[in-house]
Amino acid sequence: MADWQEIPGGITAPKGYRAAGMAAGLKPSGLPDLALIVSDVEAIAAGVFTTNQVRAACVDYCRQRLQAKSSARAILCNAGQANAATGTQGWEDALDSAQSLSQLLHVPPESILLASTGVIGQRIKLDKLKAALPQMIAALSETGSEAAARAIMTTDLVPKAIALETVLHDRPVRIGGIAKGSGMIHPNMATMLAFVTCDAAVSPHLWQQMLSRAADRSFNQITVDGDTSTNDSLFALANGESRTPAITEPGTEADKLEAMLTEVCIYLAKAIARDGEGATCLLEVQVSGAVDDESARRVARTIAGSSLVKSAIFGRDPNWGRIAGAAGRAGVSFDQNDLQIGLGPFLMMQNGQPQPFDRAAANAYLKQAAEGAYLREDTVLITVSIGHGHGSGTAWGCDLSYDYVKINAEYTT
The missing domain is CATH 3.60.70.12 (L-amino peptidase D-ALA esterase/amidase)
Structure with a gap:
């Protein structure tokens, strides 16, 4: 408490x-x-x-x-x-x-x-x-x-x-x-x-x-x-x-x-x-299992900042492969066989292996998060584990919508 x-x-x-x-x-x-x-x-x-x-x-x-x-x-x-x-x-x-x-x-x-x-x-x-x-x-x-x-x-x-x-x-x-x-x-x-x-x-x-x-x-x-x-x-x-x-x-x-x-x-x-420009939901990325906290924070930032991940979230597409790709390019060394990925309540990858999940339910989770109606109100939660270390970190972002381009295309006009 x-x-x-x-x-x-x-x-x-x-x-x-x-x-x-x-x-x-x-x-x-x-x-x-x-x-x-x-x-x-x-x-x-x-x-x-x-x-x-x-x-x-x-x-x-x-x-x-x-x-x-x-x-x-x-x-x-x-x-x-x-x-x-x-x-x-x-x-x-x-x-x-x-x-x-x-x-x-x-x-x-x-x-x-x-x-x-x-x-x-x-x-x-x-x-x-x-x-x-x-x-x-x-x-x-x-x-x-x-x-x-x-x-x-x-x-x-x-x-x-x-x-x-x-x-x-x-x-x-x-x-x-x-x-x-x-x-x-x-x-x-x-x-x-x-x-x-x-x-x-x-x-x-x-x-x-x-x-x-x-x-x-x-x-x-x-x-x-x-x-x-x-x-x-x-x-x-x-x-x-x-x-x-x-x-x-x-x-x-x-x-x-x-x-x-x-x-x-x-x-x-x-x-x-x-409140990101054009955003419809908050994205929270929790990373664990890293060798230290800074490594975990770096992976979390990379995932939260990925345009592909953000676009998928806006499209309500539970495309966990984009999350895996972003984690792998963060510049932090880890064994992909240790990779675990979750989206809200859905486990999508464990020990580097894809896991069966209800795609329709995962799509509904993303839609309801955008409406602020799911378990964590307007937050889409992504959880990632990259190993067995004690390092952990969290990053926050938002989805990438059409309105972001409209807002910034007209910013000075």
Whole structure:
């Protein structure tokens, strides 16, 4: 049984955080497009970023900031323009937006973290962003999580938020988070933004380690379309407002906090995969029997990212051969005579040998999963064993539908 419980409040559930979201005129649609998250006090900050060599100005800005100073007061996120591949002017726009917000919040510019999402090659509409900041600050609220979650959306169909609570040293400790992502989703880091808040006190080095490990088990295990974005950023703030003793070393309390942090990240990662552009169901791939966890995670990612597997799932075709093929090309050595494959409740291969199964029932399983009506709601479960090792890992993705092409064929038009 988990050592935490889900609570309402999202990003503002932890003590000492406020958030807001509004339409600043950055999107042509007029939908909300600017979000702000503020900690009442300086918070320990950690980050994980895209590995793409073409990076948005905000990514380089935040990497530099966190290398120089592992704390922050605010996260400002705009939607509509990615401010990636915008050259020196895009960099100046990032600096200008941070400076403008810092003056209004009366905090150093170094305490501002930035994130952007939208069309690559387009600069932020800086005049509109700066004009909206006073109203945004006035709207900051302890109930502002929903507004902030909606303001960071692009092609997302639904906002994504979660908050969990546990007890450390007889006091409640909370972690909340919001995320966006629907297309350009692939590990390292996937096309996504995620912001996490915590009211525990944690040393900077330990907090960064926790976040990096949580990312490896969550956001780096999701894929929608195989494209890694220019803007992917994951931020986590820990402000100590729970008034619990500071966690400075590995141990029971650190493990408990990291487990809850990982659970928040997994929830948000699955929400992104579930909301994949054009998707009709969530795909969960569980791999076991590997020599180590990283090998298992690699096989799981490869299967979840296979266009052939994803297309078969969309076509409600229980074509387990595509799963076997994807497992075999993952770059992980195993004996094919040890291979076992399951689709939901159906065993399709065991000890490298095909197994008889009810194809009509398996087809119905896929159809019902797409309708959210089967045992695991909208989730198609694929289980794979590749040997007798202790390594295991899970990845999440979605099916590949006609609508994915339609959405992305018209993205800038």
